[in-house]
Amino acid sequence: MTNVPVKSSSPFSGNLVDRRFLAFSIKYGFRSLSRNRRRTMLTIATVMLSAGVTIVTSRYSTAAISLWAQAASDTGLGHAQIHVEGFLKDSESLSESLTFPESSPFMTSLSTDPAISVVAPRLNFEGVISARDQTRYFIGTAVHPELELRVSPALFNPMRPGTLDRGEFINPREKAAIVIGRGLAEMLKLDLGDEVTLLTTTVTGGLNGVDGIVRGIIDVPLPSFSKRAVYLRLDYAQQLLRLPGRITEASVRLHDPAAAESWVATNSPRANSEKLDLKGWWQIDVIIRRIEAIWNSVVGLISFLMFMSSALSVLNIIFLLVAERTVEIGTMMAIGARARDIRILFCIEGAMIGLIGGLSGVIVANLIVATMGAIGIPLQSPFSSGVYVLHPSVSTGLSLAILTSSVIVCVLASLAPAQKAASVEPVKAFRGQI
Numbered sequence: 001m002t003n004v005p006v007k008s009s010s011p012f013s014g015n016l017v018d019r020r021f022l023a024f025s026i027k028y029g030f031r032s033l034s035r036n037r038r039r040t041m042l043t044i045a046t047v048m049l050s051a052g053v054t055i056v057t058s059r060y061s062t063a064a065i066s067l068w069a070q071a072a073s074d075t076g077l078g079h080a081q082i083h084v085e086g087f088l089k090d091s092e093s094l095s096e097s098l099t100f101p102e103s104s105p106f107m108t109s110l111s112t113d114p115a116i117s118v119v120a121p122r123l124n125f126e127g128v129i130s131a132r133d134q135t136r137y138f139i140g141t142a143v144h145p146e147l148e149l150r151v152s153p154a155l156f157n158p159m160r161p162g163t164l165d166r167g168e169f170i171n172p173r174e175k176a177a178i179v180i181g182r183g184l185a186e187m188l189k190l191d192l193g194d195e196v197t198l199l200t201t202t203v204t205g206g207l208n209g210v211d212g213i214v215r216g217i218i219d220v221p222l223p224s225f226s227k228r229a230v231y232l233r234l235d236y237a238q239q240l241l242r243l244p245g246r247i248t249e250a251s252v253r254l255h256d257p258a259a260a261e262s263w264v265a266t267n268s269p270r271a272n273s274e275k276l277d278l279k280g281w282w283q284i285d286v287i288i289r290r291i292e293a294i295w296n297s298v299v300g301l302i303s304f305l306m307f308m309s310s311a312l313s314v315l316n317i318i319f320l321l322v323a324e325r326t327v328e329i330g331t332m333m334a335i336g337a338r339a340r341d342i343r344i345l346f347c348i349e350g351a352m353i354g355l356i357g358g359l360s361g362v363i364v365a366n367l368i369v370a371t372m373g374a375i376g377i378p379l380q381s382p383f384s385s386g387v388y389v390l391h392p393s394v395s396t397g398l399s400l401a402i403l404t405s406s407v408i409v410c411v412l413a414s415l416a417p418a419q420k421a422a423s424v425e426p427v428k429a430f431r432g433q434i
Contacts, residue, residue, distance in 0.1 A: 029349040032321055039317060040353070046313040047357025047410065048364070050306035051402045055365035055395075057302060060372070061295040063392040067379060069281070069288050070257070071388060074154035077281040078120070078251030079260040082107070085275050087248065088284070094125050096203045099246040106274045107250060115263055117255050120144060120151035121247040123237045127200030129180075129230060131188045138184065139228040140198070142237030145170040151253040156218050167192045167216035175236055179216035183226030190214050198230070202242040210240050221380075307409050310357070314350050314413040322346065322421040329421055339422035346421055350414030351407050358406025362399045369394050 033040045073079055087098050101107070102121050110119050123142040128135050149155065149169060156179065158165040164182055171177045178198075180190065190196065192214055199209040212232060220226035238244050254260055264280045271278035282289050322329070329342060369392045376389035 025345055025348045026352070028345060029352050032325070032349055033352065035324075039320070043313045043317045043353055044357040044360070047310045047354055047406055048361035050303070050310045051358045051361025051406050052365035052368075053306055054299070054303040054402055055362065055398060056368055057299050058398060059369045059392040059395060060377075060390075061299055062395075063373075063390050064379060065288065065292045065295060067388055067390055068291070071154060072285055072288060073253075073257065073281050074152055076152050076155060076251065077285055078151050079254045079257055080252040080264050080278060080280050081284055082250040082252065082271060083248065083277045083279075085272075085277050087277065088279075094203060094241070094248070096243065096246070099123070099243060099248050100274075100276060102245050102247050104274060104276075106271055106276055109270070110250075110252065115254055115256070115259065117253045118147055118150040120147040120251045120253075121234060122148075122249050122251065123234055123241070123243065123246070124248045125200055125237065125241055127198055129184070129188070130197040130199065131190055131194065134188050136184060136187055137228065138180075138198070138230045139225070140200070140230045140232060140237060142232050142234040143170070144234050145172045148231075151251045156216060164219035165217065167214075169216055170231060170233055171215055172233070174213070174215070175233060176211055176213050177215040177233070178212040179218050179231040180214055181226040181229030182217050182219050183223055184228060184230070185214070185217045187227060190217075192217065198232070198240065200240060202240075204242060206242075208240055208242070210236060307405065310406070311409050311413040314353055314410045315416065317353070318346055318350055318414045318417040319420075321349065322417045342422040343415075343418040346418035347411050347414045350410040350418075354407035354410030355403075357410075358403040361406070362403050366394045366399060 084098050084100050107119070107121075110116055121144060123140075125140045125142070127138055127140060129138045154160070156165055156169045157163060158167070167179070170179055178196070180196075185191070188196075194214045196212050196214065197209055198212055199207065202208050216231075218226075218229060218231070220229055234247070238246065254263060260280050261282075264278055268278045332342065332345075373391045373393050376391055379388050379390045
């Protein structure tokens with residue numbers, strides 16, 4: 001007599017690849033979670049809140065840091081700067097050794113670089129500004145007016161909402177035209193059209209002075225700089241300092257700001273060969289990167305605490321489900337379910353909570369981020385005057401990462417109660433004892 005194998009009707013195979021077992025696990029999980037809908041919804045809401053808060057805070061902080069970096073670059077830093085070696089460490093007093101020719105080979109080569117939008121040469125110096133019977137110390141920045149406004153488009157803009165810029169930037173056709181900080185104008189009681197005298201020490205040690213006419217007043221958000229800032233034409237300052245054709249720095253603006261780090265790394269060796277330093281804006285003004293690190297730490301801590309609360313909620317609900325279903329656990333083990341099957345069943349329930357809560361949180365959070373991006377959020381940058389508008393954007397990568405994290409956290413939180421359920425003896429389970 002031939003023995004005919006009988007196909008088992010039990011769905012338990014111990015293998016998630018088995019479609020019957022997987023379908024049974026999902027169906028069983030939905031049924032279990034729907035028994036106490038209020039409790040389940042509260043747990044899902046906790047996961048949803050964790051995912052949503054993480055995405056919104058992360059996208060907001062990323063957009064804010066990006067906006068601040070853009071504002072800093074657009075108000076003078078540029079995307080990179082060129083100096084003589086040692087200038088940033090020893091720039092208290094100007095000397096000819098801290099300057100380099102405006103037409104140096106490296107500077108000339110930048111004019112043919114397709115990655116560069118514009119290069120603006122500058123000459124930084126210090127001196128005394130005199131008006132009527134008052135004198136004040138000033139920090140001078142001599143520039144090519146047209147190039148400077150191209151490399152620093154947000155430096156001077158009387159039309160920007162909230163700014164107190166007045167007049168016009170340096171008129172290239174008027175040699176004596178200057179722009180001064182609002183704080184300096186208030187201290188010296190200067191207005192547009194007033195005449196001043198700029199006095200400074202030349203690189204040879206002599207005292208020299210030139211006359212200037214205030215054509216613009218710039219609103220600088222840093223009070224200490226606002227009380228010192230003076231902008232004038234580069235050729236006028238070179239005449240004043242007896243430094244014809246020489247500059248202290250050049251600011252570089254690229255077509256693609258995102259390529260700044262690679263561009264600086266590629267061109268630094270050429271600059272070093274001429275004893276010049278080529279540095280990115282993040283290497284010159286490190287405050288933005290430090291703020292970014294602090295914000296990322298805060299967002300990370302908030303996210304960690306939120307997901308910990310989600311894990312505790314899932315842990316609690318799965319333990320309750322195990323306690324409520326002792327007889328069911330015994331029945332499943334009696335018909336062939338192994339300890340691994342029981343663990344998988346409860347882990348799948350945790351994964352379902354993470355998936356539903358995480359997906360809901362991702363959708364709601366991205367809707368909020370998209371709405372903020374469409375409407376715009378006014379934000380005051382500490383690096384320039386006026387009000388900027390923040391436009392956060394949706395990140396697909398972050399959304400997938402948060403959704404995956406939600407599922408993983410909930411599965412991990414389910415392991416302890418799942419192990420407790422899997423370790424019970426069937427006889428005790430029938431008695432309702434775990």
